[in-house]
Amino acid sequence: MATAVRKPSPSPPPPGTDRSRPVLSGILGIFDAIYRFLASLKLAVFSLVSLAAVLSYATFFESWYGATAAREWVYQSKGFALLLAFLGANILCAALIRYPWKKRQIGFLITHTGLLTLLAGSWISVKSADEGQVGMLEGQKMNELVRRDAAVIRVRKIDSQTGRPDRDFGEYELPFTPGTFAWGPDRPKARGFFGEIAHAVTFGALDDKRGPEELLTRPADPFKLVVKAHLPASMWTVKHEPDPGGDPMLKLRPRFKGPGMPRFRDILADDDERWFTTEHRFQRAGKTNFPARFAFQYTERPDLVDDFLSPPDAKGPEGVARFRYQDKGGKTRTYDWALTGQEGKSLTLPDSDLKLVYTKRAELPARELPVKAGDHEMSLARLLGEPVVPIAQFQVRQGDGPAVDYYGWGSLPGVPNLIPSQREDSPAHGKPVVQINYFVPPVLGAQGGGLMGLVEVLGTKDGALYYRAFGRGEPGQEIGRLRGKPGPIKKGEDVTAFGGDKNSPMTMTFQVEEFLPAGREEEVCEPIDLPKGQKDNGIAASLVTMTVGSETKTFWVSRSLTLDKRWQNVVFPNGDTYEVSYDMDRKPLGFELTLDDFDRLFDPGTEQPSRFVSKVRLTDETQSIKNRPITIAMNEPLTHRNYTFYQSSYQPELDPRTNRETGRFISVLQVATDGGRGIKYAGCGLVVLGAMVQLVTRTGVFTDGGRRERARTAARAARHASANGTQHDDSNTTVTDVNEAEETL
Numbered sequence: 001m002a003t004a005v006r007k008p009s010p011s012p013p014p015p016g017t018d019r020s021r022p023v024l025s026g027i028l029g030i031f032d033a034i035y036r037f038l039a040s041l042k043l044a045v046f047s048l049v050s051l052a053a054v055l056s057y058a059t060f061f062e063s064w065y066g067a068t069a070a071r072e073w074v075y076q077s078k079g080f081a082l083l084l085a086f087l088g089a090n091i092l093c094a095a096l097i098r099y100p101w102k103k104r105q106i107g108f109l110i111t112h113t114g115l116l117t118l119l120a121g122s123w124i125s126v127k128s129a130d131e132g133q134v135g136m137l138e139g140q141k142m143n144e145l146v147r148r149d150a151a152v153i154r155v156r157k158i159d160s161q162t163g164r165p166d167r168d169f170g171e172y173e174l175p176f177t178p179g180t181f182a183w184g185p186d187r188p189k190a191r192g193f194f195g196e197i198a199h200a201v202t203f204g205a206l207d208d209k210r211g212p213e214e215l216l217t218r219p220a221d222p223f224k225l226v227v228k229a230h231l232p233a234s235m236w237t238v239k240h241e242p243d244p245g246g247d248p249m250l251k252l253r254p255r256f257k258g259p260g261m262p263r264f265r266d267i268l269a270d271d272d273e274r275w276f277t278t279e280h281r282f283q284r285a286g287k288t289n290f291p292a293r294f295a296f297q298y299t300e301r302p303d304l305v306d307d308f309l310s311p312p313d314a315k316g317p318e319g320v321a322r323f324r325y326q327d328k329g330g331k332t333r334t335y336d337w338a339l340t341g342q343e344g345k346s347l348t349l350p351d352s353d354l355k356l357v358y359t360k361r362a363e364l365p366a367r368e369l370p371v372k373a374g375d376h377e378m379s380l381a382r383l384l385g386e387p388v389v390p391i392a393q394f395q396v397r398q399g400d401g402p403a404v405d406y407y408g409w410g411s412l413p414g415v416p417n418l419i420p421s422q423r424e425d426s427p428a429h430g431k432p433v434v435q436i437n438y439f440v441p442p443v444l445g446a447q448g449g450g451l452m453g454l455v456e457v458l459g460t461k462d463g464a465l466y467y468r469a470f471g472r473g474e475p476g477q478e479i480g481r482l483r484g485k486p487g488p489i490k491k492g493e494d495v496t497a498f499g500g501d502k503n504s505p506m507t508m509t510f511q512v513e514e515f516l517p518a519g520r521e522e523e524v525c526e527p528i529d530l531p532k533g534q535k536d537n538g539i540a541a542s543l544v545t546m547t548v549g550s551e552t553k554t555f556w557v558s559r560s561l562t563l564d565k566r567w568q569n570v571v572f573p574n575g576d577t578y579e580v581s582y583d584m585d586r587k588p589l590g591f592e593l594t595l596d597d598f599d600r601l602f603d604p605g606t607e608q609p610s611r612f613v614s615k616v617r618l619t620d621e622t623q624s625i626k627n628r629p630i631t632i633a634m635n636e637p638l639t640h641r642n643y644t645f646y647q648s649s650y651q652p653e654l655d656p657r658t659n660r661e662t663g664r665f666i667s668v669l670q671v672a673t674d675g676g677r678g679i680k681y682a683g684c685g686l687v688v689l690g691a692m693v694q695l696v697t698r699t700g701v702f703t704d705g706g707r708r709e710r711a712r713t714a715a716r717a718a719r720h721a722s723a724n725g726t727q728h729d730d731s732n733t734t735v736t737d738v739n740e741a742e743e744t745l
Contacts, residue, residue, distance in 0.1 A: 039093035047087040054080065066535030068149060069180040076126070088119045107694030114686025121679030128675035132587070134645070135563035135666045136595035136614075137653060143592040145643075145671050146563045150585035151178055151540065153216060153557065154565070155225065158577040165579070174216040175585065176227060178542060182527055184229030223578075224547040233538025234525040234558060238272050243520035247279045248298035250459060251514035254497075256291055257507045264509065267292070274513065277521060278383065279372065283414030286385030291452040292497070292508060293385060293442065297413070298517070300461045304413050307437045308458045308466060309486045316340025317479065318361055319440035321392055321408050325433065327351040339392060354434060357395040357403070364389040384411055390440045398433050408438025442480040444472050452506060454480055455497050457489070459515050465489045467510075469497040491515060525556045542582060548572055557582040562651050562666060590641065591620035594627070598667040600650065612647045614667045632669060646670040 037043060054074065062070035074080055095112040098105060132147040153176065157169035165171070214227040240249050251274050255264040267289050268274045276296035278285035286295035299305060303324060312320040318339040327333050328351055335349050339358060346357040366381035366389050381387050390410035395403040409415040418432045442454040454470040468486035473479055483498050491512050499507030525541035541558040551572045559582045560566035567579040594617045601611040611634055617627040618640065632638050638645040648670035652661040 035093060036097070038089045039097040040090075043086065043090045044094065047083065047090055050083055051087060054083065063532055064535075065180065068536050071149075072180050084119060084122070088116060091115050091119075104697055107690050107692075107697050109690070110693055111687055111690030114683045114688075114690055116683075117686055118680055118683030121676040121681075121683055124676030124679060125674050126676075129673065129677075130587070131670070131672040132584075133563060133648065134593065134669045134671055135651065136593065136616075136669075137664055137666055138595055138598055141592055141594045143589050145587040145589055147585040147587060151176055151559075152583045152585050153225065153227075153542070153544070154581040154583050155223065155546075156579050158569075158579060160575065160577070169222070172217075172221065172223075174225060176214055176216050178214075178227070178230040178232075178540065180232055182229075182231050184543065222548070226545045227542050228545055228554070229543040231525055231527045231541045233528050233530050233535070234541040235528050235539070236523055236556075236558065237526050238275070239522045239524045240275060240277075240514070240516060240519050241522060242516055242518065244518055246516070246518045246520035247277055248283070248296075248459060249278075249514075249516040249519040249521075250276045250285075250296040250457060250512065252276060252294060252296065252457060252510060253513050254292065254294060254455065254508060254510040256509075257499075259505050264507075267508075268294075275521075277519075281414070282371065282380075282383065282412050284412060285383055286411075288385045288449075288451070290450065291506065293451055293454045294510075295385065295411075295454065295456045297456060297458045298460070299414060299458065303435070304437070305458065305460060305466065307413070307439075308456075308468065311468070311482065311486075312336040312338075312439055314338065314439060314441040314479070317441075317443070318342075319390070319392070319410060319438060321358075321394070322437040322439065323349060323356070324435040324437070325349055325352060325354055328353075349434070353399045355397045357397075359393040359395055359405075362391045362393065364391055386411060390438070392436075392438045394436065396434055406432075406434065406436055408436040410438045410440035413437055442470050443478050444470070444480045445478040447478040453483070453498050453508065455508075455510055457512060459517060461517050463515065463517060465491070465512055465515060467495060469495075471498040523556065525558055540582070544580070546570060546578070546580070548576060548578075549574075555580075559583070561654060563668070589643065590622070591618065591625075593618060593645075595667055596629075598650065598665060600665070609650075612650060612667070614647055614669065642673045642675070644672050646672075 058070055058074040061074060065073075091112050095109060098108075101109060130145070130147070132145040134142050134145060136142045153174045154171055155174065156171040157166040158164070159166045213229075215224075216227060217223065217225050240251070252268070253274055254267045256267055257264045268287070273287070273289075276285040276287065276294070278296060278298055280298075283298045284295060286293060288294075297308065299308075307322060312322055314320045316338060318341075321337045321339055323335045323337065325333060325335075333350070333352075337347065337356075337358070339361065342358050343360055344358065346355060348355050366384060366387055367379050369380040370377055371380050371383055372378075380389070389412060392408040392410070394406045394408070396406045397403045404418070406417045407415075407419060408417065416432075417434070417436045442451075444451050444453065452472060456468050456470075458466040465488065466486060467489045469483045470480035471483040473481040489495055489512060491514065494509050494511050497508045497510055498504070500509075525543075528538070530538050539559055539561065541556055543554065543556050545552060545554045547553075551574060553570055553572060555568070555570060557568055557580050558566065563584075565581045565583050567581045570578045570580055572578075595614060596617060597615040599613045600609050601613070602608060603610045613631065613633045616630050616632060616638075618630055618638075619626055619628075620640070630638050632645055632647050634647050636647070646669065647667075649668045651666040651668055653664040653666055654660065655662055
């Protein structure tokens with residue numbers, strides 16, 4: 001049977017007892033546990049192993065993605081800073097917990113002090129160090145540092161009256177951090193912890209803080225600029241897109257196979273070269289590239305389609321004029337007139353009152369006529385692919401009316417036949433009474449530059465495509481002859497222009513890859529994949545959207561190939577023009593360098609540069625230095641005001657209008673300043689000194705490892721215990737061990 005027993009209530013603590021002491025002891029115990037953990041060998045092993053693993057992987061990561069990516073994702077990441085903080089705390093606590101220090105621990109303390117000094121210097125370097133480049137041409141002065149890793153987008157407005165930057169608008173400098181990996185609408189920005197861990201989620205996770213785009217302007221700015229996408233390595237290319245207000249465009253891929261060739265080869269190898277862009281005035285674009293000439297025509301007139309599919313048979317070099325007119329019964333009729341040897345002669349078109357006189361034949365020098373096709377301005381010769389345009393001039397008289405000048409334009413069927421004359425005695429021009437299509441056969445063979453043929457493709461407004469091909473005529477004849485029957489063609493269909501049989505020395509085929517009845521050309525940046533070791537040499541580009549008022553423009557901006565600024569014009573529909581530059585941050589040096597001479601020295605018998613030398617003059621008014629001559633070469637840097645200038649490399653100068661090399665070179669100097677450099681050197685020196693001290697002291701590998709000191713301590717403890725008449729258990733030593741300890745000493 002169970003009985004209930006009443007427990008006595010606890011007695012109150014004696015008077016004067018501090019109740020908060022257990023709480024304080026608990027808090028101190030927690031701090032002591034943390035302190036001992038930070039000083040523990042386990043944390044030291046974990047920190048060193050983790051640091052070694054991260055540094056090892058960072059080496060591979062840098063070889064894969066470049067030094068800039070390694071700095072961003074490893075060396076300058078918060079995780080790496082936390083790892084170094086734990087290591088520093090472990091080093092500090094491991095030294096403090098052994099206080100009071102003994103003489104044999106001097107090397108240990110020096111080494112730990114050196115490691116802490118090294119970490120402190122590294123922290124100062126992260127906060128104060130800076131680096132960049134300075135590029136100069138001979139005779140050029142430079143007083144600013146270009147920081148390649150700090151991206152900046154600059155915007156300025158162009159004055160419509162002067163064509164120069166608007167001073168009242170100023171220049172806006174918009175810094176941003178695009179990162180070292182590509183991102184955009186279909187590829188979110190990267191985030192991560194260390195190296196590959198960060199890169200593994202680069203393409204699969206969205207950075208919630210930065211989002212898929214980056215707004216660079218403030219609400220008070222007169223415009224809004226948003227970065228929509230970024231490419232760390234890019235190249236410019238032309239993109240062709242449909243545009244109702246654009247020009248006709250065709251992408252043609254011709255190929256040929258010559259004697260002994262195992263396979264067909266592209267004639268227009270470059271993707272941009274395959275695009276033919278014309279405009280509505282001329283309706284024709286052409287290119288000449290051995291072994292043939294290629295032309296693209298566009299028309300919205302059915303009669304020109306008929307003429308294209310049924311060209312007249314021209315046997316003479318002056319060609320044939322095809323007249324289309326209305327007879328006396330109102331019926332549309334055509335009449336072909338071979339013009340060779342007919343200059344000055346006349347005829348009356350059948351069943352009409354139209355009398356014609358072939359006045360003369362002329363050639364229009366196409367090289368001297370500028371035209372605009374798409375977004376590019378070029379000469380008419382470049383547009384047509386031919387140096388001249390043949391013209392046949394006629395006088396047309398209807399009944400008893402005045403004689404009016406009409407023109408037939410070879411290679412330009414879309415140009416009007418009736419053009420108002422500038423002569424005062426010229427009669428007034430009314431509605432055309434006849435249409436003239438002047439067909440001139442192609443000149444091939446030796447007189448035509450060795451060309452084998454001419455391929456023409458005609459496109460219409462409804463998207464229909466037709467083709468015809470001309471090849472060489474009989475042996476000894478230079479006038480091209482129609483090969484096969486002209487007809488329709490579909491996109492992607494391979495057509496044999498000439499050859500194709502066993503007896504043909506050469507076979508040429510072509511294919512229409514794309515056709516836009518109305519399109520536009522837009523310069524865009526495409527990503528490129530650089531090889532290992534070249535990841536930091538890419539030309540970065542960003543897709544930006546700029547909004548001014550209610551108007552928005554989207555375009556690509558690209559960093560310059562050199563250290564100079566590359567400005568791009570952005571024209572808004574209201575006529576306002578802005579200049580935008582993807583640039584780098586520029587920091588004033590406070591002094592000036594002038595390049596007098598730059599020399600490149602080569603290895604004997606090769607074109608491999610072996611040494612670069614820049615002769616400069618230093619001017620620093622704050623230190624009363626004026627044009628001090630200095631030579632900067634490889635392994636011969638210049639140090640001034642904590643800046644060190646190294647001869648890094650050189651770059652060819654590019655013409656800003658044509659983007660071609662001018663023949664001059666830019667000397668590139670690598671510039672660095674590091675406020676923690678001296679501290680890091682001191683830390684390394686202390687680590688070396690501490691290691692040397694430990695080698696020669698009692699705890700070193702060349703001594704007894706501290707056995708004598710431990711034996712001496714044990715002997716003193718034994719003597720002390722013997723004097724007190726007690727037994728001493730420290731280090732397993734008793735009073736009877738005194739003699740053994742003395743013998744050991």
